[in-house]
Amino acid sequence: xxxxxxxxxxxxxxxxxxxxxxxxxxxxxxxxxxxxxxxxxxxxxxxxxxxxxxxxxxxxxxxxxxxxxxxxxxxxxxxxxxxxxxxxxxxxxxxxxxxxxxxxxxxxxxxxxxxxxxxxxxxxxxxxxxxxxxxxxxxxxxxxxxxxxxxxxxxxxxxxxxxxxxxxxxxxxxxxxxxxxxxxxxxxxxxxxxxxxxxxxxxxxxxxxxxxxxxxxxxxxxxxxxxxxxxxxxxxxxxxxxxxxxxxxxxxxxxxxxxxxxxxxxxxxxxxxxxxxxxxxx
Amino acid sequence: xxxxxxxxxxxxxxxxxxxxxxxxxxxxxxxxxxxxxxxxxxxxxxxxxxxxxxxxxxxxxxxxxxxxxxxxxxxxxxxxxxxxxxxxxxxxxxxxxxxxxxxxxxxxxxxxxxxxxxxxxxxxxxxxxxxxxxxxxxxxxxxxxxxxxxxxxxxxxxxxxxxxxxxxxxxxxxxxxxxxxxxxxxxxxxxxxxxxxxxxxxxxxxxxxxxxxxxxxxxxxxxxxxxxxxxxxxxxxxxxxxxxxxxxxxxxxxxxxxxxxxxxxxxxxxxxxxxxxxxxxx
Numbered sequence: 001x002x003x004x005x006x007x008x009x010x011x012x013x014x015x016x017x018x019x020x021x022x023x024x025x026x027x028x029x030x031x032x033x034x035x036x037x038x039x040x041x042x043x044x045x046x047x048x049x050x051x052x053x054x055x056x057x058x059x060x061x062x063x064x065x066x067x068x069x070x071x072x073x074x075x076x077x078x079x080x081x082x083x084x085x086x087x088x089x090x091x092x093x094x095x096x097x098x099x100x101x102x103x104x105x106x107x108x109x110x111x112x113x114x115x116x117x118x119x120x121x122x123x124x125x126x127x128x129x130x131x132x133x134x135x136x137x138x139x140x141x142x143x144x145x146x147x148x149x150x151x152x153x154x155x156x157x158x159x160x161x162x163x164x165x166x167x168x169x170x171x172x173x174x175x176x177x178x179x180x181x182x183x184x185x186x187x188x189x190x191x192x193x194x195x196x197x198x199x200x201x202x203x204x205x206x207x208x209x210x211x212x213x214x215x216x217x218x219x220x221x222x223x224x225x226x227x228x229x230x231x232x233x234x235x236x237x238x239x240x241x242x243x244x245x246x247x248x249x250x251x252x253x254x255x256x257x258x259x260x261x262x263x264x265x266x267x268x269x270x271x272x273x274x275x276x277x278x279x280x281x282x
Numbered sequence: 283x284x285x286x287x288x289x290x291x292x293x294x295x296x297x298x299x300x301x302x303x304x305x306x307x308x309x310x311x312x313x314x315x316x317x318x319x320x321x322x323x324x325x326x327x328x329x330x331x332x333x334x335x336x337x338x339x340x341x342x343x344x345x346x347x348x349x350x351x352x353x354x355x356x357x358x359x360x361x362x363x364x365x366x367x368x369x370x371x372x373x374x375x376x377x378x379x380x381x382x383x384x385x386x387x388x389x390x391x392x393x394x395x396x397x398x399x400x401x402x403x404x405x406x407x408x409x410x411x412x413x414x415x416x417x418x419x420x421x422x423x424x425x426x427x428x429x430x431x432x433x434x435x436x437x438x439x440x441x442x443x444x445x446x447x448x449x450x451x452x453x454x455x456x457x458x459x460x461x462x463x464x465x466x467x468x469x470x471x472x473x474x475x476x477x478x479x480x481x482x483x484x485x486x487x488x489x490x491x492x493x494x495x496x497x498x499x500x501x502x503x504x505x506x507x508x509x510x511x512x513x514x515x516x517x518x519x520x521x522x523x524x525x526x527x528x529x530x531x532x533x534x535x536x537x538x539x540x541x542x543x544x545x546x547x548x549x550x551x552x553x554x555x556x557x558x559x560x561x562x563x564x
Contacts, residue, residue, distance in 0.1 A: 100394075123537055131460065131461050
């Protein structure tokens with residue numbers, strides 16, 4: 001995919017940094033190689049959303065893949081070091097309605113750093129009903145993008161415009177805040193929406209402990225599941241405009257906390273839901 | 283585990299049907315064998331909650347397992363036929379805080395019927411905070427158990443006492459109802475709570491389409507993730523008393539719908555959250 005804003009200024013179309021970050025070279029037999037991205041680096045490893053997108057991309061590029069993504073679960077086992085990595089994908093089982101895949105990402109020492117399971121499926125013309133309602137939002141252009149609160153490169157690759165629940169950095173032992181946020185979110189530079197982009201977007205929400213306590217502690221997502229409720233045409237119709245997003249959490253217990261999120265088109269269509277467990281220390 | 287109510291009446295302690303259903307015989311090298319349970323049979327295969335519990339049990343029995351379950355994701359690939367099956371588990375990666383596992387269940391023809399990923403971890407004495415609140419509930423003993431609405435054996439192995447959102451069977455094309463439910467739930471016969479029991483309980487909620495439309499259509503869970511926010515001592519403290527549970531859904535789209543659930547102790551402690559994608563046809 002080409003970033004049109006860049007392309008207009010450049011006779012040689014430039015790859016969006018996200019597409020560069022998830023680019024894979026096929027080595028054959030379900031194995032491909034990629035390289036970690038400085039643009040999407042986190043504090044001690046790649047941004048998990050890009051790791052998830054790379055694992056999905058490897059499955060989407062497989063010649064036996066049928067249908068479109070319905071669900072992805074990613075388990076983050078260990079930080080991937082800077083440099084090259086390999087992804088191996090395997091078709092687990094294919095049926096009439098769904099196709100199951102698994103994927104593993106290994107570092108140059110062949111240690112597993114992340115695993116994924118993906119379900120693909122064919123969406124059909126059946127009774128459909130959205131009981132969930134997108135939250136009311138002021139227009140995106142009336143809210144300034146929130147400045148990055150931690151020195152992670154990947155935060156510069158997204159824009160967050162909070163309508164509610166922006167994190168407020170404050171003294172330790174201040175009163176607790178609520179965990180819920182409501183915002184507009186988009187890639188930066190903007191990028192037309194697709195399944196890999198939506199997968200990464202579902203992991204962009206700042207950890208809830210920062211919202212609740214007002215300061216950072218060591219954290220890491222250990223598992224994330226994102227479910228898709230739109231097809232590729234519906235994602236394409238959203239284009240590169242900001243998505244409506246909500247993020248919340250309910251518990252921080254013994255070093256493990258939950259986080260849930262929902263991502264909506266700017267027309268209020270529920271595109272994806274996501275949940276994750278975050279390890280924390282303090 | 284012994285069901286004490288049975289044991290009181292029987293000099294030879296009787297195994298609870300759930301413990302019989304998840305019993306595995308170790309074949310060595312991370313491989314074990316089990317048998318499907320008539321007590322927990324669904325319409326066209328085993329109840330998914332027991333399949334999930336069997337996959338977790340295989341990991342819990344592995345000699346290299348460290349810590350307690352934090353998260354499990356199960357992908358239901360195809361119906362397991364009646365009879366014996368095998369489970370193969372693999373340690374994916376172990377770190378200081380977490381240990382990652384994967385598991386596969388195969389039928390006698392060696393076809394994969396279900397896969398799972400499990401994260402174990404050690405819960406520590408750190409800052410903890412539950413922002414989510416359990417719903418207000420009338421006492422369990424003031425609500426009659428709901429009669430099974432479909433002829434699935436496993437429904438007789440649980441009791442549901444609805445405080446809100448009991449399914450109402452009605453004519454097709456009736457007005458839609460909301461998807462949310464609030465209930466007490468317990469094993470039947472009662473069984474002391476543990477991680478495998480809680481895993482199965484997280485899959486007991488009737489599909490949301492039945493609540494919304496008022497009649498059954500062909501359905502099947504394709505993936506489920508359950509996160510645990512309590513340790514084994516906290517689960518044991520709950521004993522065999524009914525849990526508070528909420529279940530909800532937000533969208534039915536193109537043949538795939540979402541379902542979320544939360545399970546709470548009768549003291550209001552959030553024990554587990556769960557989400558799943560349900561395939562449906564109509």
